[in-house]
Amino acid sequence: MKCAWLVLLLGSLLLPCVSHALDPPKPESSAKSAPGTPAAPRELGWEDLLPESERFAPPLNSQRVRPLFDDESGPAAEQEGSAQVNAKLDGLTIRLPGFVVPLGVDKEYRVSEFLLVPYFGACLHVPPPPPNQIVYVKMAQPMRLQSMYEPVWVVGKLSTQRVSSQLAEAAYSIAGVRTEKYEEP
Template structure:
């Protein structure tokens, strides 16, 4: 989508993939997955878009909590579809965003798709669930609308 509203770039997941690599994704913008065979590993193929480094962005996604307590989540993985990183294999690193939200987000707001707003960095983060190609210094979450 790559739309800019009020200085914030509104992104879709396909926007995180360099144009030269988008042929590896299906019509819905999801990575082509192979679930056959033995325990599948995350494909580390795929580059990030360096031109997005430092951009203020808004991106929708599903939350996989990493840090927080019973009331708030302060660090999480943002993924393009429900169950990513829980089922194998995880999406490639350029389709997972590591989010740090210092003020935290109420747990009850994180069950459905949400928007996360903040500053995007092209930083590789390794976690036991997956490797990420982006890190987002989150400033807020917003209710998802698809208009």
């Protein structure tokens, strides 16, 4: 009888150790996160910001006044669009490439608020892109502005909150966590 209790006692003590050795816990870095969470931001393209009704719509003939300068007459400057958003993206942590249009720069060339736009010169030339192709970004920590000519990735939480600035109206905003140098895949 003493032997049976001893085997039972040893078994109950050793079983968790043997089980743990056969199936060790995975480190946090190897755990898969759902796209759109802080651990794995969902990578978006500018077309993803359009609501489905605008993604495949034929382009409209522009009713806007034509730009005065040749460099403002390309297809990007003639965009028609809306302030309609893709509501499915609201609240996701995303990664979006674009160009920085600062809304203010401090003495150390750092920016904490800016517009992220899909092409260089947007919002600096007239007309700006449609609101659903402009994203207002408020960084948690100011970032050093290297160049307005170089695109960046912005990582942060996307919101369908509209923001107006002196340059343009944005249909989206991002609570920016970080920026990364843009490199083509």
